Amino acid sequence: MTFELTILGSSSAVPTSKRNLTAHVLNVHERFFLIDCGEGTQMQIRKNKIRLGKINNIFISHLHGDHIFGLFGLISTFNLLNRDTDLHIYSHPELENILNRHIEYFEKTLSFKIVYHHLKPKLNEVIYEDDKIVVETIPLKHRVPACGFKFTEKPHLRNLRKNVVQFHKIPISQIQGIREGNDFVNEDNEIISNEKLTLPPYKIRSYAYCTDTAFTEKIVPLISGVDLLFHEATYAKNLKRQAKLTSHSTSEDAAKIASMAKVKKLILGHFSARYKDVSSLVNEAREIFPNTFAAEDGEKYQIELCREE
Amino acid sequence: MTFELTILGSSSAVPTSKRNLTAHVLNVHERFFLIDCGEGTQMQIRKNKIRLGKINNIFISHLHGDHIFGLFGLISTFNLLNRDTDLHIYSHPELENILNRHIEYFEKTLSFKIVYHHLKPKLNEVIYEDDKIVVETIPLKHRVPACGFKFTEKPHLRNLRKNVVQFHKIPISQIQGIREGNDFVNEDNEIISNEKLTLPPYKIRSYAYCTDTAFTEKIVPLISGVDLLFHEATYAKNLKRQAKLTSHSTSEDAAKIASMAKVKKLILGHFSARYKDVSSLVNEAREIFPNTFAAEDGEKYQIELCREE
Numbered sequence: 001m002t003f004e005l006t007i008l009g010s011s012s013a014v015p016t017s018k019r020n021l022t023a024h025v026l027n028v029h030e031r032f033f034l035i036d037c038g039e040g041t042q043m044q045i046r047k048n049k050i051r052l053g054k055i056n057n058i059f060i061s062h063l064h065g066d067h068i069f070g071l072f073g074l075i076s077t078f079n080l081l082n083r084d085t086d087l088h089i090y091s092h093p094e095l096e097n098i099l100n101r102h103i104e105y106f107e108k109t110l111s112f113k114i115v116y117h118h119l120k121p122k123l124n125e126v127i128y129e130d131d132k133i134v135v136e137t138i139p140l141k142h143r144v145p146a147c148g149f150k151f152t153e154k155p156h157l158r159n160l161r162k163n164v165v166q167f168h169k170i171p172i173s174q175i176q177g178i179r180e181g182n183d184f185v186n187e188d189n190e191i192i193s194n195e196k197l198t199l200p201p202y203k204i205r206s207y208a209y210c211t212d213t214a215f216t217e218k219i220v221p222l223i224s225g226v227d228l229l230f231h232e233a234t235y236a237k238n239l240k241r242q243a244k245l246t247s248h249s250t251s252e253d254a255a256k257i258a259s260m261a262k263v264k265k266l267i268l269g270h271f272s273a274r275y276k277d278v279s280s281l282v283n284e285a286r287e288i289f290p291n292t293f294a295a296e297d298g299e300k301y302q303i304e305l306c307r308e309e
Numbered sequence: 310m311t312f313e314l315t316i317l318g319s320s321s322a323v324p325t326s327k328r329n330l331t332a333h334v335l336n337v338h339e340r341f342f343l344i345d346c347g348e349g350t351q352m353q354i355r356k357n358k359i360r361l362g363k364i365n366n367i368f369i370s371h372l373h374g375d376h377i378f379g380l381f382g383l384i385s386t387f388n389l390l391n392r393d394t395d396l397h398i399y400s401h402p403e404l405e406n407i408l409n410r411h412i413e414y415f416e417k418t419l420s421f422k423i424v425y426h427h428l429k430p431k432l433n434e435v436i437y438e439d440d441k442i443v444v445e446t447i448p449l450k451h452r453v454p455a456c457g458f459k460f461t462e463k464p465h466l467r468n469l470r471k472n473v474v475q476f477h478k479i480p481i482s483q484i485q486g487i488r489e490g491n492d493f494v495n496e497d498n499e500i501i502s503n504e505k506l507t508l509p510p511y512k513i514r515s516y517a518y519c520t521d522t523a524f525t526e527k528i529v530p531l532i533s534g535v536d537l538l539f540h541e542a543t544y545a546k547n548l549k550r551q552a553k554l555t556s557h558s559t560s561e562d563a564a565k566i567a568s569m570a571k572v573k574k575l576i577l578g579h580f581s582a583r584y585k586d587v588s589s590l591v592n593e594a595r596e597i598f599p600n601t602f603a604a605e606d607g608e609k610y611q612i613e614l615c616r617e618e
Contacts, residue, residue, distance in 0.1 A: 014351075014385075014390070015386075017352075039349060039351070042348070043348075043349050046325060065385045066385075072374065073348040073374065077324075098414065101410065
């Protein structure tokens with residue numbers, strides 16, 4: 001039951017010799033969600049040994065080149081590999097036109113179908129749901145329409161304690177109910193309380209991805225208490241003016257948001273290419289929100305399963 | 310007086326974890342020529358410590374995605390860095406429309422001018438010339454119009470032997486003529502033969518780039534005797550049929566061309582992603598043309614200066 005984020009690229013606007021352009025992959029129970037797709041994403045996917053064919057859903061925050069220019073090559077590669085599974089792309093509606101024009105010229109026909117899901121970046125709404133996970137949009141504040149994404153696991157059921165099924169002779173038909181919290185009445189009409197039969201369920205894990213954005217408190221309730229928050233920190237705090245001008249955040253902005261939303265862990269990224277060393281940005285953020293780390297290409301953040309108390 | 314090739318990408322069609330998509334940089338006397346521009350080229354340029362601002366001329370062999378998708382990000386980066394020098398792009402005319410549509414949507418305005426040079430891929434003609442180098446097209450045989458490029462140094466002048474200017478009291482006005490091969494008549498009307506005054510000039514160095522192409526003997530006279538030939542070898546010889554079907558070459562095809570053209574050194578590349586290890590392709594080629602090597606990303610091939618005999 002994996003819940004693991006892989007950072008594929010952590011630079012903003014232009015790549016550096018060590019940082020690729022923005023893309024993340026979230027692995028939820030072996031379902032791989034690609035979030036943004038800057039140039040070089042398909043190479044980073046390969047280098048990080050993620051199977052291309054496992055990616056069926058791509059979430060695009062906004063239509064700036066550093067977040068989408070990798071789609072051209074990725075789609076081309078899927079086509080060359082004769083992909084036949086539908087590819088779902090969640091983005092601003094205009095991306096459909098951009099990709100259609102591109103596909104028409106370079107691919108002619110595709111071996112697979114692209115299903116476009118047009119987002120309304122100003123709304124907080126559920127845009128994806130399956131039996132394991134829910135994805136919702138987080139309206140952001142940028143120069144063009146932009147939204148973040150929150151990935152939240154569906155609630156886990158309680159787990160049966162060891163050997164209780166055999167010991168109390170529980171019929172299979174009642175197991176689901178017990179995992180949902182029911183007590184059990186045995187053949188002697190004794191009530192066995194649910195607590196004796198089960199362990200508390202695993203906690204719901206969550207990840208929020210917020211880039212590109214200026215500082216905006218409006219997102220705080222939407223990302224409240226997430227296990228992992230990725231928030232852009234394009235600039236250090238001394239470039240606050242530059243951040244405001246370009247609708248980006250400073251490391252301090254990101255930490256304030258993390259602190260207000262009481263998240264568990266903050267990852268900074270989308271660093272301006274001017275920073276060869278981002279430790280000063282991390283240190284600035286840690287003064288406000290100590291559990292802060294810098295995104296590095298190829299790094300993985302796993303959220304372990306742990307039980308509710 | 311550098312003449313050095315850097316391989317930025319050596320995979321065909323789709324990248325692998327070790328091979329990026331096609332792009333080469335040729336450094337001729339500190340002028341940097343970019344040849345093809347697959348996705349990720351700007352990252353490879355940075356990783357190989359080539360200064361982006363030194364690239365003023367880009368040569369595109371043909372309009373398949375794996376040779377051009379890096380242009381979108383590269384142009385965007387040039388714009389973000391406020392480039393102001395003209396960028397010359399040599400390619401099939403259609404690229405101008407593709408890039409114009411792209412720039413119109415993503416960049417709006419550019420800080421620099423792109424000068425498009427429309428190639429006629431079926432002709433062998435000079436498309437670039439400066440005081441150091443001449444570039445000509447090599448018509449290739451592919452599924453879409455495609456051409457290779459030959460880079461040939463301009464002839465070097467003879468070099469003056471040590472101390473001859475002082476010893477024979479040669480006026481500055483006559484030095485150019487002597488370097489061109491003239492004898493010198495001194496104040497006593499003695500003729501000093503050119504051989505006594507000068508060393509033979511450096512040999513002209515040359516590089517030919519041939520991808521994508523099926524085997525075609527027509528290119529042999531056009532690349533005759535080059536110091537370095539890059540010829541695609543998408544497949545091993547046992548996939549000859551596949552090569553023919555897709556208008557690509559086998560390692561054997563490349564070696565035959567190198568042998569017929571009596572080139573000095575052959576580099577194979579544009580390898581199909583199916584080959585994790587390309588040593589079998591190199592060995593096959595070496596049976597026909599021993600001085601063969603496999604292109605590896607980040608590798609440099611320097612052609613040293615040496616004098617004519």
